[in-house]
Amino acid sequence: MKWFDKFFENKTRNIARTSSRRSFLSNVGKAVVGVSVIPALPVAKAASGGAPAGAHYPGVSPQTSGSDGDPGDPTTCEYWRYCGIDGFLCSCCGGSQSACPPGTEMSPITWIGTCLNPADNKHYIISYNDCCGKAACGRCFCNRNEDDTPMYRAFSNNDTNWCVGASSETYVCSTAVILGTSIES
16 A cells, blocks of 8 residues: 555655646636637527528528429438438428427527439538427327448438427427538539
C-alpha cells in the first residue's frame, strides 16, 4: 500500500510543480465559456427559424410547384418518398406526407434522404421531419433504411428523435417533404 501512496504523492507534486493558480483559473474560465456556448449549438439555431429565406443548398435545385406525378399511396410504406423514413406516417395520423396533424408541431431539425420518383425518374431531396407535441400516433409504422447512416452522421440517420428542436419532445409521426431535385443524379 506504501507504493500506492508514493505513486500518487509523486503525481500530485509533479502537477503542483508544473501548474499554477493562474493556469487553474484560466482552465476554469475556459470551461465556463465553453458551457455558455451550449445554447448556441445547432439545436438552438434550428429552433429559432431554420434556414434563412432564399437559402441555397449545394446539389439541390429548388422544387417547382407540382411535380409531373406523385405516384403511389402515401399511407403505405412503399410510397416513393418514404425511402428513408423511420416512424409512423403522418398521412395515417390526420396529416399528410408533407404536413403534420392538427395540434402538432413540425420539428425544425430533420434528416435528409434522396429518393427516386418513378413517375419522372428523377431523384428528389427529401426532408424527413418529425411532428411533435402529443402522444405517438401508433398507426402505419414504416422502417425503411435506404441511405441511412451511422449515428456519427446524425443528419442522415433516421433513428434519432428529431423533436429536440421543437417545443415538445414527444414524437407523434414523420413527414416526407420534397426540398428539390438532385442536380447530381
